[in-house]
Amino acid sequence: MTKVRWGILGCGKISSDFTTVLNQFTDSVVTACAARSLDRSEAFAKKHGIANYYDSYDKLCEDPGVDVVYIGTIHPRHIDQIKSALKNRKHVLVEKPMTLNKTQALEVKTLVDQSDCFFLEGVWTRFFPATRYVRCLLDEGAIGQVQFVTTCIGYAFSPDVKRIWDRSLGGGGLLDIGIYGLQYVTMAFGVEAKIESIVASGKLTDGGVDAYGSITIHYEGSRFATVQYSCLAKMNERVSIVGTKGVIEIHPEGHIPTKVTLSRKEPDTADGSTTSSTEFLLPTDDASKYEFEGSTGFKYEIEAVNDYLRQNKREASEFSWDDSILLQDIMDQVRHQIGVVYPEEEKLVSF
C-alpha cells in the first residue's frame, strides 16, 4: 500500500500536536514541513523526524513529495495558503475556520470545484466516535424531531494569547471556539433546515474582537438553538439536543466528546423514560507530548482523510462543503450583529 504523503504548513503548537498523532500512522508519512523561518521549520522537522523543511509555504506546496497539505496557521492566512496548495494540485486539510468569511470560502470552493483535489475544513469534532454515535442517534430518530439545541464553550484565555485578542490575527471567540458550538447546532438540525432568523449579541474588546457572544438561531417550525461562548470564563462545555422523543447530552468537554447520555421518553416504562450513558475514551498517550487537551483525538480526522484520499473522494460526509458554507454564513451574520470586522474586510463593500 502506497503511503499518503503529508506536508505540514505552519509549525506552531497545533501543527505539533497534529504531527505527533500523524506520525503514529503506518499508512501515511510526513515528508515535509514549512514555517516562515528556516530555524523554526528545521527545529520542527528535527522534533518530528521530518526529512524536508522549508522557510516558505509556497515551497512546501510545490514539493512533488507531498500529496496532502495540513494547514495549521492562523485563519487570516488560510486563504492564500489554500490557493497555493490547490494551484499545485495538493489535497488540503485546513484548520477551522477554513477562511475569515463566506466570501473567501466561496472563492475557495470555486477553485476546489475546478480542481481534482480533496478538501476538508478541519472541524475535527465531527470525526470523534462520540459525535458519530450522536449522528447515528439523530439519523435513526432516537429523539424524534430536533426542537432545541444549546451549547456552551468558554475558556479564560490569558491576555498574552495573541491569536485570541489580536484583531489582525483573526482574533475573537466566535471563529476560534464559538464555531464548535455552531457546528453541533447545524449537525443536529441538518444543513437543509430552514433558518428564519439569527439574533446575536456580545461584547467587543477595545481592540474590536468579540470577548464573548450569545447567539440564537430561529429555525422553521418554532424550533431554536442557542450558542454561548466566552474567552473570559472557563465553562463546562456541554451540548444538549432536545427532540420530541428525548434528549441527547454531550458531556464536557463538548468539542472533544467522550461521553454521551441519551434520555428517551418511554411511555411503557414505570417512570416514563429511560436514560443511558455511553463512553468513548480517547486514545491515551504521554500527555507531555501534547500542547492541547484531547489532541490524541486528531486520530479520527486523520484516519478519515487517509481513507478518503485512498478512495479518491473529494469531500468528507462528516463535514461537507454545505456544512462549511452554512457555518461561514452564520458566522458572518453573527459578527455583523456583534460588530467584529477584520482588517481584510474593511475594504469590502459587500460586508
Added chain:
Amino acid sequence: MTKVRWGILGCGKISSDFTTVLNQFTDSVVTACAARSLDRSEAFAKKHGIANYYDSYDKLCEDPGVDVVYIGTIHPRHIDQIKSALKNRKHVLVEKPMTLNKTQALEVKTLVDQSDCFFLEGVWTRFFPATRYVRCLLDEGAIGQVQFVTTCIGYAFSPDVKRIWDRSLGGGGLLDIGIYGLQYVTMAFGVEAKIESIVASGKLTDGGVDAYGSITIHYEGSRFATVQYSCLAKMNERVSIVGTKGVIEIHPEGHIPTKVTLSRKEPDTADGSTTSSTEFLLPTDDASKYEFEGSTGFKYEIEAVNDYLRQNKREASEFSWDDSILLQDIMDQVRHQIGVVYPEEEKLVSF
C-alpha cells in the same frame, strides 16, 4: 404556640398541592378557602378538611379567622386579589409571577409599604435546601466572581393547557416557566449588579403569547447570562453558574433542585481541579396526592413564611422586594422585545 391561620385563594391544582403540604404542618392551620363557585370551594374544603369555604375572594379576605392569604390563581387576577387581601390587613403569599408587569408590582409595593403586612412572591425554588446551599457557596466566594450563568427550562405543554396558550389568562412561557431561569440569574449575579443591556427574541403563537424565548443579559464587567425557555420542548432543566474559580451546576430539574455539583479550580491538586456533588432529597409522600412533580418542596417555602410571620417580619431575605421588582423589570423588557402584550396593558401608554 398560636397557629398561623391560612386562607387559600383559588382552588385549582397548584392550591391543592400547596394545601396538601400545608396540612402537614402542626404550627399552622388552613381555616378557609375560596373559589369562584361555591361548589368548587366546597369540594376543595371537603378534600382538604377546611372548615370554611366561600364563593368570593373578597369574603375570604374579610374572614377574621385568616392571618395569611395564599393566592394560587392565574397571574392576571393577582393584582386585585392582593389588593383585597392587603385592604383587610392580611399577609400575602402570592404565586409567581406576583403581577403581570412592573407597573402593577410597584403599585402593590406602595400598598404593602403602607400596611403592616408580610408579603412574598412565591418563587419557591429560592427556599429549597439545594438553592440555599448554592447561595452559601456564592456568598462565601467558592467560585470567585460570577462570570456567566446559563439556564434552560422547557415543557411540551399540551394545547389544552389554557393558562399557557391563552393571552387573556396571562399565557406564554416567560411568566410561567422562564421566570425560574431568570431568578437563578439574578440570584447568582445579585440584584445590585449593573445590567448593561438585555437582548431577547422568541416566537409568538398566533394568539400572541411567547411559545419560546431566548434571553441574553449583559452585565457590567463583560459578564453575561442566558435564559432559554420553551413551551414546546421538554428540556433537561439545568443551571450552570460559572465563576473565576469554578462552576456550580444545578442538575435537572432546576426549579425543584435536588442535586448540586461544585467544580473548583485547585492549582495544588494533580489535575488542577476538584469536583463534588451534593444531594438534597425532597420530602417523600404518596405521589398520587399531588398534581405536579416536586410539590412536596412547598414545605420549605411554607416553613419560611410561618417563621417570618411569627417573627413579625415583612419581607423574606431569600426573595426580597428588590428581587421581585428586578424580575418584573427584566420580564417587561423581554416581553417588549418579543412582542407579548397582555389585554390589561393595551391601554397603557407607558408600555
